[in-house]
Amino acid sequence: MHDIRLIRENPEAFDGALAKRGLSPHAAELVSLDERRRALITEAQAGQARRNEASKAIGAAKAAKDEATATTLMAEVAVLKERLPAIEAEEKELGEALNSQLAALPNLPLADVPQGTDEEDNALVHARGTPTVFAFAPKEHDAIGPALGLDFETGAAMSGTRFTLVRGAAAKLSRALGQFMLDTLSGQHGYEECVPPLLVRDNAVFGTGQLPKFAEDLFRTTDGRWLIPTAEVSLTNIVADKILAEGELPLRFTALTPCFRSEAGAAGRDTRGYIRQHQFEKVEMVSIVTPDMSEAEHERMTACAEGLLDALGLPFRRMKLCTGDMGFTAARTYDLEVWLPGQNQYREISSCSTCTDFQARRMNARYRPEGEKATRFVHTLNGSGLAVGRTLVAVLENYQQEDGSVAIPDVLQPYLKGLNRLEAA
Known part of the structure:
Protein backbone atom coordinates (compact mmCIF):
# COMPACT_ATOMS: atom_id res chain seq x y z
CA MET A 1 0.00 0.00 0.00
CA ALA A 104 -4.27 -2.34 -6.70
CA LEU A 105 -0.94 -0.64 -7.45
CA PRO A 106 2.36 -2.55 -7.02
CA ASN A 107 5.28 -1.48 -4.88
CA LEU A 108 7.68 1.04 -6.40
CA PRO A 109 11.10 -0.26 -7.51
CA LEU A 110 14.21 0.88 -5.70
CA ALA A 111 16.64 3.04 -7.65
CA ASP A 112 19.09 0.23 -8.45
CA VAL A 113 16.50 -2.12 -9.97
CA PRO A 114 17.15 -2.51 -13.71
CA GLN A 115 14.34 -1.38 -15.97
CA GLY A 116 12.94 -4.01 -18.29
CA THR A 117 9.92 -5.97 -19.38
CA ASP A 118 10.65 -9.64 -18.65
CA GLU A 119 13.27 -12.16 -17.50
CA GLU A 120 15.43 -11.39 -20.54
CA ASP A 121 16.19 -8.00 -18.94
CA ASN A 122 17.26 -9.36 -15.54
CA ALA A 123 20.84 -8.57 -14.48
CA LEU A 124 23.44 -11.16 -13.49
CA VAL A 125 24.96 -10.30 -10.10
CA HIS A 126 27.28 -13.29 -9.79
CA ALA A 127 27.54 -17.02 -10.46
CA ARG A 128 29.03 -19.63 -8.14
CA GLY A 129 30.06 -23.17 -8.86
CA THR A 130 30.86 -24.80 -12.17
CA PRO A 131 28.05 -26.48 -14.10
CA THR A 132 28.38 -30.22 -13.65
CA VAL A 133 30.19 -32.09 -16.43
CA PHE A 134 29.22 -35.70 -17.13
CA ALA A 135 30.88 -38.51 -19.06
CA PHE A 136 27.41 -39.46 -20.29
CA ALA A 137 24.35 -37.58 -21.52
CA PRO A 138 22.62 -36.30 -18.35
CA LYS A 139 18.91 -36.98 -17.96
CA GLU A 140 16.16 -34.67 -16.76
CA HIS A 141 14.69 -35.31 -13.35
CA ASP A 142 11.42 -36.70 -14.69
CA ALA A 143 13.43 -39.52 -16.30
CA ILE A 144 15.53 -40.18 -13.17
CA GLY A 145 12.85 -39.67 -10.53
CA PRO A 146 10.23 -42.39 -11.18
CA ALA A 147 12.64 -45.22 -10.28
CA LEU A 148 13.46 -43.42 -7.03
CA GLY A 149 9.89 -42.57 -5.97
CA LEU A 150 8.61 -39.57 -7.94
CA ASP A 151 5.27 -41.15 -8.87
CA PHE A 152 3.75 -38.73 -11.35
CA GLU A 153 1.08 -41.13 -12.60
CA THR A 154 -0.43 -41.98 -9.20
CA GLY A 155 -0.39 -38.35 -8.10
CA ALA A 156 -2.21 -37.30 -11.26
CA ALA A 157 -4.68 -40.19 -10.98
CA MET A 158 -5.79 -39.21 -7.49
CA SER A 159 -5.59 -35.40 -7.76
CA GLY A 160 -5.11 -34.33 -11.38
CA THR A 161 -2.28 -32.61 -13.21
CA ARG A 162 0.48 -30.87 -11.24
CA PHE A 163 0.21 -33.28 -8.31
CA THR A 164 2.87 -35.89 -7.53
CA LEU A 165 3.04 -38.75 -5.06
CA VAL A 166 6.55 -38.77 -3.56
CA ARG A 167 7.51 -42.10 -2.03
CA GLY A 168 10.44 -44.26 -1.02
CA ALA A 169 13.93 -42.88 -1.64
CA ALA A 170 12.63 -39.59 -3.07
CA ALA A 171 10.46 -39.01 0.02
CA LYS A 172 13.44 -39.59 2.29
CA LEU A 173 15.56 -37.19 0.24
CA SER A 174 12.79 -34.58 0.37
CA ARG A 175 12.54 -34.90 4.16
CA ALA A 176 16.32 -34.65 4.52
CA LEU A 177 16.45 -31.51 2.40
CA GLY A 178 13.76 -29.75 4.41
CA GLN A 179 15.34 -30.68 7.73
CA PHE A 180 18.79 -29.57 6.57
CA MET A 181 17.43 -26.19 5.47
CA LEU A 182 15.55 -25.61 8.73
CA ASP A 183 18.49 -26.70 10.88
CA THR A 184 20.87 -24.40 9.01
CA LEU A 185 18.62 -21.33 9.06
CA SER A 186 17.63 -21.71 12.70
CA GLY A 187 20.94 -23.02 14.02
CA GLN A 188 23.43 -20.90 12.09
CA HIS A 189 21.52 -17.81 11.00
CA GLY A 190 19.21 -17.01 13.91
CA TYR A 191 15.83 -17.58 12.29
CA GLU A 192 13.11 -18.63 14.75
CA GLU A 193 11.52 -21.85 13.58
CA CYS A 194 7.71 -21.74 13.39
CA VAL A 195 4.85 -24.08 12.53
CA PRO A 196 2.31 -21.56 11.18
CA PRO A 197 -1.33 -21.97 10.10
CA LEU A 198 -1.84 -23.16 6.54
CA LEU A 199 -5.33 -21.65 6.35
CA VAL A 200 -5.69 -17.89 6.72
CA ARG A 201 -8.35 -15.20 6.52
CA ASP A 202 -8.81 -12.49 3.90
CA ASN A 203 -6.91 -9.87 5.88
CA ALA A 204 -3.78 -12.02 6.01
CA VAL A 205 -3.52 -12.51 2.23
CA PHE A 206 -4.46 -8.87 1.69
CA GLY A 207 -1.66 -7.84 4.03
CA THR A 208 1.03 -9.66 2.06
CA GLY A 209 -0.41 -8.54 -1.28
CA GLN A 210 -2.07 -11.62 -2.79
CA LEU A 211 -5.52 -10.09 -2.46
CA PRO A 212 -7.39 -8.65 -4.18
CA LYS A 213 -5.44 -8.79 -7.41
CA PHE A 214 -4.22 -12.41 -7.39
CA ALA A 215 -7.19 -14.30 -5.96
CA GLU A 216 -7.28 -16.61 -9.00
CA ASP A 217 -3.79 -17.88 -8.13
CA LEU A 218 -4.98 -19.13 -4.72
CA PHE A 219 -7.09 -22.02 -3.43
CA ARG A 220 -10.01 -21.19 -1.14
CA THR A 221 -11.84 -23.45 1.28
CA THR A 222 -15.63 -23.76 1.58
CA ASP A 223 -15.59 -21.69 4.80
CA GLY A 224 -13.86 -18.74 3.11
CA ARG A 225 -10.30 -19.27 4.29
CA TRP A 226 -7.32 -19.37 1.92
CA LEU A 227 -4.65 -22.06 1.60
CA ILE A 228 -1.31 -20.31 1.88
CA PRO A 229 0.66 -20.00 -1.37
CA THR A 230 3.81 -19.61 0.75
CA ALA A 231 4.60 -19.40 4.46
CA GLU A 232 5.46 -15.74 3.80
CA VAL A 233 1.76 -15.05 4.37
CA SER A 234 1.59 -16.60 7.83
CA LEU A 235 5.03 -15.53 9.01
CA THR A 236 4.74 -11.89 7.92
CA ASN A 237 1.31 -11.58 9.53
CA ILE A 238 2.79 -12.44 12.92
CA VAL A 239 3.30 -8.67 13.30
CA ALA A 240 0.02 -7.51 11.73
CA ASP A 241 -1.74 -4.76 13.72
CA LYS A 242 1.08 -4.68 16.26
CA ILE A 243 3.32 -1.92 17.56
CA LEU A 244 6.78 -3.35 18.30
CA ALA A 245 9.49 -1.82 20.40
CA GLU A 246 12.55 -0.88 18.35
CA GLY A 247 14.63 -3.16 20.57
CA GLU A 248 12.60 -6.18 19.43
CA LEU A 249 13.88 -5.80 15.86
CA PRO A 250 15.05 -7.50 13.78
CA LEU A 251 12.66 -10.43 13.95
CA ARG A 252 13.52 -13.42 11.77
CA PHE A 253 11.19 -16.36 11.19
CA THR A 254 11.46 -19.57 9.20
CA ALA A 255 9.07 -22.43 8.48
CA LEU A 256 8.82 -25.54 6.35
CA THR A 257 5.27 -25.81 5.05
CA PRO A 258 3.21 -27.17 2.23
CA CYS A 259 2.31 -24.41 -0.23
CA PHE A 260 -0.70 -24.34 -2.53
CA ARG A 261 -0.96 -22.46 -5.82
CA SER A 262 -3.52 -22.74 -8.58
CA GLU A 263 -0.89 -21.68 -11.15
CA ALA A 264 -3.66 -19.84 -13.01
CA GLY A 265 -1.10 -17.65 -14.75
CA ALA A 266 1.20 -20.53 -15.69
CA ALA A 267 -0.96 -22.55 -18.09
CA GLY A 268 1.20 -24.65 -20.35
CA ARG A 269 4.43 -24.05 -18.40
CA ASP A 270 6.35 -26.96 -16.87
CA THR A 271 3.48 -29.39 -17.16
CA ARG A 272 5.95 -32.28 -17.08
CA GLY A 273 7.81 -33.30 -13.97
CA TYR A 274 8.15 -31.78 -10.52
CA ILE A 275 9.07 -28.15 -11.26
CA ARG A 276 5.65 -26.47 -11.08
CA GLN A 277 3.11 -28.11 -8.78
CA HIS A 278 -0.19 -27.12 -7.20
CA GLN A 279 1.11 -28.47 -3.88
CA PHE A 280 4.77 -28.30 -2.88
CA GLU A 281 7.00 -27.79 0.15
CA LYS A 282 9.17 -24.77 0.76
CA VAL A 283 11.29 -23.40 3.58
CA GLU A 284 10.51 -19.71 3.94
CA MET A 285 12.49 -16.89 5.54
CA VAL A 286 10.81 -13.69 6.75
CA SER A 287 12.48 -10.69 8.36
CA ILE A 288 10.83 -7.76 10.13
CA VAL A 289 13.23 -4.82 10.48
CA THR A 290 13.53 -1.08 10.87
CA PRO A 291 13.92 0.91 7.63
CA ASP A 292 17.63 1.52 8.20
CA MET A 293 18.23 -2.24 8.51
CA SER A 294 16.43 -3.37 5.36
CA GLU A 295 19.25 -2.92 2.81
CA ALA A 296 21.70 -5.03 4.82
CA GLU A 297 18.97 -7.52 5.68
CA HIS A 298 18.20 -8.12 2.01
CA GLU A 299 21.83 -9.01 1.36
CA ARG A 300 21.97 -11.14 4.51
CA MET A 301 18.83 -13.10 3.64
CA THR A 302 19.98 -13.77 0.09
CA ALA A 303 23.39 -14.88 1.37
CA CYS A 304 21.65 -17.35 3.72
CA ALA A 305 19.88 -18.95 0.77
CA GLU A 306 23.13 -18.99 -1.23
CA GLY A 307 24.87 -20.72 1.67
CA LEU A 308 22.42 -23.59 1.44
CA LEU A 309 23.19 -24.07 -2.25
CA ASP A 310 26.92 -23.85 -1.56
CA ALA A 311 26.62 -26.52 1.14
CA LEU A 312 24.71 -28.78 -1.23
CA GLY A 313 27.36 -28.32 -3.92
CA LEU A 314 24.87 -27.00 -6.45
CA PRO A 315 26.03 -24.48 -9.08
CA PHE A 316 23.87 -21.36 -9.15
CA ARG A 317 23.72 -17.72 -10.10
CA ARG A 318 22.16 -14.63 -8.53
CA MET A 319 19.97 -12.47 -10.75
CA LYS A 320 18.61 -9.02 -9.93
CA LEU A 321 15.11 -8.93 -11.38
CA CYS A 322 14.11 -6.09 -13.66
CA THR A 323 11.07 -3.91 -13.05
CA GLY A 324 8.89 -5.98 -15.37
CA ASP A 325 9.73 -9.32 -13.76
CA MET A 326 9.38 -8.38 -10.08
CA GLY A 327 6.47 -9.49 -7.94
CA PHE A 328 3.66 -7.16 -6.91
CA THR A 329 4.93 -6.39 -3.39
CA ALA A 330 8.67 -6.29 -4.09
CA ALA A 331 10.82 -3.17 -4.24
CA ARG A 332 13.83 -5.30 -5.22
CA THR A 333 14.17 -9.04 -5.82
CA TYR A 334 17.14 -11.35 -6.15
CA ASP A 335 16.41 -14.69 -7.78
CA LEU A 336 18.79 -17.59 -7.21
CA GLU A 337 18.82 -19.90 -10.21
CA VAL A 338 20.26 -23.39 -9.87
CA TRP A 339 21.95 -25.22 -12.73
CA LEU A 340 19.95 -28.18 -14.07
CA PRO A 341 22.19 -30.21 -16.38
CA GLY A 342 19.31 -32.34 -17.70
CA GLN A 343 17.62 -29.17 -18.95
CA ASN A 344 20.97 -27.51 -19.71
CA GLN A 345 19.80 -24.27 -18.12
CA TYR A 346 19.48 -22.34 -14.87
CA ARG A 347 16.08 -22.43 -13.12
CA GLU A 348 14.78 -20.40 -10.20
CA ILE A 349 15.11 -22.09 -6.82
CA SER A 350 14.85 -19.11 -4.47
CA SER A 351 13.44 -15.61 -4.63
CA CYS A 352 14.46 -13.05 -1.97
CA SER A 353 12.64 -9.72 -1.87
CA THR A 354 12.61 -6.55 0.16
CA CYS A 355 9.13 -5.07 0.32
CA THR A 356 10.13 -1.88 2.20
CA ASP A 357 7.02 -0.66 4.11
CA PHE A 358 4.55 -1.76 1.39
CA GLN A 359 3.22 -4.82 3.22
CA ALA A 360 3.51 -3.15 6.62
CA ARG A 361 1.06 -0.43 5.56
CA ARG A 362 -1.42 -3.06 4.40
CA MET A 363 -1.03 -4.94 7.70
CA ASN A 364 -0.67 -1.84 9.93
CA ALA A 365 2.57 -3.28 11.33
CA ARG A 366 4.56 -0.61 13.17
CA TYR A 367 7.35 -0.03 15.66
CA ARG A 368 8.10 2.77 18.09
CA PRO A 369 11.64 4.17 17.86
CA GLU A 370 13.38 4.35 21.19
CA GLY A 371 12.65 7.61 22.98
CA GLU A 372 9.89 8.65 20.58
CA LYS A 373 6.11 8.75 20.93
CA ALA A 374 5.27 8.46 17.25
CA THR A 375 5.31 5.10 15.49
CA ARG A 376 6.71 4.15 12.09
CA PHE A 377 6.03 1.30 9.73
CA VAL A 378 8.41 -1.65 9.78
CA HIS A 379 10.06 -3.03 6.66
CA THR A 380 9.37 -6.62 5.65
CA LEU A 381 11.48 -9.06 3.64
CA ASN A 382 10.88 -12.61 2.48
CA GLY A 383 12.81 -15.31 0.70
CA SER A 384 12.89 -19.01 -0.11
CA GLY A 385 15.42 -21.01 1.78
CA LEU A 386 14.80 -23.09 -0.35
CA ALA A 387 11.98 -24.56 -2.48
CA VAL A 388 12.30 -28.19 -1.39
CA GLY A 389 10.89 -29.79 -4.54
CA ARG A 390 13.08 -27.79 -6.88
CA THR A 391 16.11 -28.54 -4.70
CA LEU A 392 15.27 -32.24 -4.94
CA VAL A 393 15.15 -31.84 -8.74
CA ALA A 394 18.54 -30.10 -8.67
CA VAL A 395 20.11 -32.87 -6.57
CA LEU A 396 18.71 -35.58 -8.85
CA GLU A 397 20.06 -33.90 -11.98
CA ASN A 398 23.44 -32.74 -10.63
CA TYR A 399 24.27 -35.90 -8.68
CA GLN A 400 22.92 -38.47 -11.14
CA GLN A 401 25.08 -41.46 -12.00
CA GLU A 402 25.22 -43.34 -15.27
CA ASP A 403 23.59 -46.43 -13.70
CA GLY A 404 20.49 -44.44 -12.70
CA SER A 405 21.41 -44.01 -9.05
CA VAL A 406 21.94 -40.61 -7.40
CA ALA A 407 24.80 -39.70 -5.09
CA ILE A 408 23.79 -37.90 -1.90
CA PRO A 409 25.49 -34.59 -1.01
CA ASP A 410 27.68 -34.91 2.07
CA VAL A 411 25.60 -32.49 4.17
CA LEU A 412 22.49 -34.62 3.71
CA GLN A 413 24.03 -37.97 4.60
CA PRO A 414 23.59 -37.54 8.40
CA TYR A 415 19.85 -37.08 7.80
CA LEU A 416 19.76 -40.37 5.88
CA LYS A 417 21.67 -42.47 8.43
CA GLY A 418 24.90 -42.23 6.46
CA LEU A 419 23.38 -43.37 3.17
CA ASN A 420 25.52 -42.01 0.34
CA ARG A 421 23.54 -43.12 -2.70
CA LEU A 422 19.91 -43.44 -3.72
CA GLU A 423 19.12 -46.47 -5.81
CA ALA A 424 15.98 -47.85 -7.38
CA ALA A 425 14.11 -50.24 -5.08
Missing part, protein backbone atom coordinates in the same frame (compact mmCIF):
# COMPACT_ATOMS: atom_id res chain seq x y z
CA HIS A 2 1.24 3.46 -0.83
CA ASP A 3 1.33 6.57 1.35
CA ILE A 4 -1.04 9.11 -0.19
CA ARG A 5 0.85 11.93 1.52
CA LEU A 6 4.02 11.06 -0.37
CA ILE A 7 2.04 10.95 -3.62
CA ARG A 8 0.61 14.42 -2.90
CA GLU A 9 4.08 15.78 -2.16
CA ASN A 10 5.76 14.37 -5.27
CA PRO A 11 3.27 13.08 -7.85
CA GLU A 12 5.82 13.22 -10.69
CA ALA A 13 8.20 10.87 -8.84
CA PHE A 14 5.35 8.46 -8.12
CA ASP A 15 4.22 8.34 -11.75
CA GLY A 16 7.85 8.02 -12.85
CA ALA A 17 8.30 4.95 -10.65
CA LEU A 18 5.07 3.43 -11.95
CA ALA A 19 6.30 4.02 -15.50
CA LYS A 20 9.32 1.84 -14.73
CA ARG A 21 6.82 -0.90 -13.92
CA GLY A 22 5.16 -0.32 -17.28
CA LEU A 23 2.11 1.37 -15.76
CA SER A 24 0.30 4.55 -16.75
CA PRO A 25 0.21 7.62 -14.46
CA HIS A 26 -2.12 7.42 -11.46
CA ALA A 27 -1.05 10.31 -9.23
CA ALA A 28 -3.50 12.91 -10.55
CA GLU A 29 -6.53 10.68 -10.05
CA LEU A 30 -5.36 9.56 -6.59
CA VAL A 31 -4.64 13.13 -5.48
CA SER A 32 -8.02 14.30 -6.80
CA LEU A 33 -9.83 11.59 -4.83
CA ASP A 34 -7.85 12.48 -1.74
CA GLU A 35 -8.52 16.21 -2.10
CA ARG A 36 -12.27 15.62 -2.43
CA ARG A 37 -12.21 13.29 0.57
CA ARG A 38 -10.25 15.75 2.71
CA ALA A 39 -12.55 18.61 1.67
CA LEU A 40 -15.52 16.58 2.90
CA ILE A 41 -13.74 15.85 6.18
CA THR A 42 -13.14 19.56 6.64
CA GLU A 43 -16.78 20.31 5.77
CA ALA A 44 -18.01 17.68 8.20
CA GLN A 45 -15.83 19.00 11.00
CA ALA A 46 -16.96 22.59 10.36
CA GLY A 47 -20.60 21.47 10.18
CA GLN A 48 -20.35 19.55 13.45
CA ALA A 49 -18.72 22.52 15.16
CA ARG A 50 -21.43 24.85 13.84
CA ARG A 51 -24.13 22.42 14.96
CA ASN A 52 -22.74 22.35 18.49
CA GLU A 53 -22.40 26.14 18.52
CA ALA A 54 -25.95 26.65 17.24
CA SER A 55 -27.38 24.19 19.75
CA LYS A 56 -25.88 26.19 22.59
CA ALA A 57 -27.16 29.42 21.05
CA ILE A 58 -30.67 27.99 20.87
CA GLY A 59 -30.66 27.48 24.61
CA ALA A 60 -29.43 31.03 25.17
CA ALA A 61 -32.06 32.47 22.80
CA LYS A 62 -34.87 30.59 24.51
CA ALA A 63 -33.65 31.73 27.91
CA ALA A 64 -33.76 35.31 26.60
CA LYS A 65 -37.26 34.63 25.13
CA ASP A 66 -35.92 35.45 21.68
CA GLU A 67 -38.13 33.02 19.77
CA ALA A 68 -37.28 34.39 16.33
CA THR A 69 -33.56 33.73 16.81
CA ALA A 70 -34.27 30.36 18.35
CA THR A 71 -36.44 29.37 15.40
CA THR A 72 -33.81 30.45 12.87
CA LEU A 73 -31.10 28.51 14.72
CA MET A 74 -33.28 25.40 15.02
CA ALA A 75 -33.86 25.46 11.27
CA GLU A 76 -30.11 25.71 10.70
CA VAL A 77 -29.47 22.77 13.05
CA ALA A 78 -32.11 20.70 11.23
CA VAL A 79 -30.38 21.31 7.90
CA LEU A 80 -27.00 20.36 9.40
CA LYS A 81 -28.48 17.24 11.00
CA GLU A 82 -29.67 16.12 7.59
CA ARG A 83 -26.54 17.14 5.69
CA LEU A 84 -23.83 15.72 7.99
CA PRO A 85 -24.68 12.01 7.50
CA ALA A 86 -24.65 12.54 3.73
CA ILE A 87 -21.22 14.19 3.94
CA GLU A 88 -19.89 11.32 6.08
CA ALA A 89 -21.30 8.71 3.70
CA GLU A 90 -19.73 10.44 0.69
CA GLU A 91 -16.40 10.78 2.49
CA LYS A 92 -16.47 7.07 3.36
CA GLU A 93 -17.23 6.16 -0.25
CA LEU A 94 -14.35 8.30 -1.54
CA GLY A 95 -12.03 6.84 1.10
CA GLU A 96 -12.91 3.30 0.03
CA ALA A 97 -12.38 4.20 -3.62
CA LEU A 98 -9.00 5.73 -2.81
CA ASN A 99 -7.89 2.73 -0.76
CA SER A 100 -9.10 0.35 -3.46
CA GLN A 101 -7.01 2.12 -6.10
CA LEU A 102 -3.96 2.30 -3.84
CA ALA A 103 -4.28 -1.40 -3.00
